[in-house]
Amino acid sequence: MVAATPATAVTGQLVSATALRTYPTRSDVDAALTADKFDPGTNHFGVRTWRLVYRTTDASGAPTTASGLVALPINDRRKLSTVSFGHGTEIFKGDAPSTSEDVFLIGPALTFASAGFAAVAPDYLGLGVGPGVHPWMDVPSETTASLDLLRAARDFARTEGKVLTRDVYASGFSQGASAALGLAQALQSGADPWFRAAAVAPISGAYDFRRAEIPALFTPEVHPVLASAYTTYLLVAFDRLHDIYPAPGDVFRKPYVGLPALFDGTHTGQEVIGALPATIDELLTPRGKAMLLHPTGRFARALAEVDSVCTDWTPRMPVRLYYSPGDEEAVNANTDHCRSTLPAPKVDLGVNRDYNGFVHEGSEVLGVPAITRWFLQLSV
Template sequence: MLSWSIAGALIASSLAVAGTPAAATTGRLISVTALHTYATRADVDAALTTDKFDPGTDRYGVRTYRLVYRTTDPTGRPTTASGLVALPINDEPRLRTVSFGHGTSIYKLDAPSTSDDVFLIGPALTFASAGFAAVAPDYLGLGVGPGPHPWMDVPSETTASLDLLRAARTFTARQGRQLARDVYASGFSQGASAALGLARALQSGADPYFRAVAVAPISGAYDFRHAEIPALFTPAVHPVLASAYTTYLLSAFDRLHDIYPYPGYVFRSPYVDLPELFDGTHPGEEILMALPPSIDDLLTPRGKAMLLHPTGRFADALAELDSVCTDWTPRMPVRLYYSPGDEEAVNANTEHCHATLGAPTVDVGVDTDYNGFVHEGSEVLGVPEVTRWFTALSS
């Protein structure tokens, strides 16, 4: 899940809004920044192949933009967020839309609209070059959005994704183009849950215009309580990444849900101050240097017990996170993409979602060339396959 391609590489080697009701402003476009122009299909091909993405679905050049827009924070208060929009360079006035949720980032600028890392922008380039309008939310607290990021908070991932769709609709209209009603949702790792959350919300009528027509998450952690957390204590997950995920989870959930009385309750000395590094202002290199070598070095006995046997607010928050595969019945095609032997979002997550949603799974194979990690490689392999499926469905 640490799709900080960043983390794999390292181990292998105030715009806040006030004064107006949230309901009146969500999705309102604040600003647009033109980012890059890939004038031809060949330019897109060249960009994608630098990070091992298959350019086989490319058809058009692409222009990318950063949108800043109004949304709400996890408490419902008005705030702002940013996201990437990628549009194909063609004469099509009406564009089908793909919403793609990125994987875990710890540093604010490691987000689609504020990074040139092809791992982060490659999915949007792929979908846009295939002829879709691609929108990629940074989520709350990442990109140029204010505050810390509420990691693995599906409700705010959903609202940030939906409000970016609304802002993108306004923006494309100003370009003399129109976003069609149909939304194809996808995402990788953390973004896999975000994609399911968005599809669920659209199916329930969260927006009067947009409707979800297919969802294709890649390598998600859909069963955090029963699959992902237990795996963190086993060799199935890289030990340093297990420390990183655990710290991010506990610090983000405590910030949002108040799940422990003080850091020393769950973190051993000298790691009691480690959660302070997960505020979005510290690059991955700094955090990885500060992490303990294993989760056993990180946690107190009470911290370990809390993770393995969650109760109270923590259990409720995990249930909400895992509900993307348990509390709805999709009325649209769903495919769950994965790579066997994923050492971050272990395959038991996909098996759980398959069992509860009844959605078919798609094995995209294994590519460990991307920083030596199966997990990151599953995005590189999965995005072109998802693009082909979405293209076939929309034909």
């Protein structure tokens, strides 16, 4: 079961708040969203955004800081329900909601805030202006970073004349889909005395690494270069946390044994993609391939923890699993497997290839407006 690190006197404590951008009117938000092909149909208000830095704990439970984006509607409403949105996989520190102007990263927060919610978007550990390297797909620390941002945002909102109600609507895309389920699970279990999960709506998650996502990496179902990228990130990040192989040369073929050094947060996604082989077979040694297809020991236990977002609890709030058919990154079997263990309907978003040609990224662009409408219906 995924559990957030227990709160202490300092977890969630606000360290700093930096004003970012103001979109004075609904039309300004519309213009920003439509520039990246998001549907602005749920927009009603202008939006202000800030970067919050706050105290949290790292993957080992030690004190650290993290950053995240907060977006508030420009209106006269004092009490606001909150939407927490977890972003998808990023490699470079600057590619995070609070440090990027990429609408793909900030668009969800703008959409939810313009609809009348308070919106928070955690950068996660090690991204944005947080120290250290990012522990990719470590759901416990994603959960803690998300929960502690909610606490910091509650304190910050008071300075803007807003009060965050108890209701939290959780969503997220790709990596953030698991983070959203982790947050909802933690809130349901009483991880915070104030906030409660009102609904959860993940988009295109990799909910079953062991039985769905990892096997698909070795098939044409996953784009071959992206299969190399995700495989490398998985092995590097899990080795840092769980010590799953003796040395990079045990799992990566020459000349790719130096790849782990590129996953330190200082290299862009384009730099990393440019250094990867075109196929996963060129990347891995026989031992590396066997480790992925037949995980044992610490690696198997770590994968079980990631996959527990759909298996180790029964939600007591509304849940919908959003997906696009033919996803070439988080394959649809993930959603099917999650649906088989979690009592939640699947929602077919259709296919949108307008965002860089990939079905996967297009599912966020389709999913965020659809989820906003659902959350609005639930919040009435």
